[in-house]
Amino acid sequence: MGATDKAKNMAEDMGGKAKEAVGDLTDNERLEAEGQRDQAEADLKQRGEQLKDAGEDVKDAFRG
Structure with missing residues (x-):
């Protein structure tokens, strides 16, 4: 997750x-x-970024 995205999610x-x-x-x-809705949206965005990062880690592992 990029620092900018993380900061935006934390601010939200x-x-x-x-x-x-x-x-x-x-x-x-x-x-x-x-x-409460704003907090839920921030949480969903953060989880999406974490999934994206995990996908990149899997790609990197196969490129190896």
Whole structure:
């Protein structure tokens, strides 16, 4: 995973956590749900990047 992608995913995750916290504090269920969705999206992107990296490792092993 590239450093830029990792930083973007981390920023999206942290922003989601902040939204969720603000939504919880203000009893704004929509904002809280938005924050949870942002965190889930960041997690999916990170897992996709990890799978891509694993695929590259397998390719490299066969090129050997």
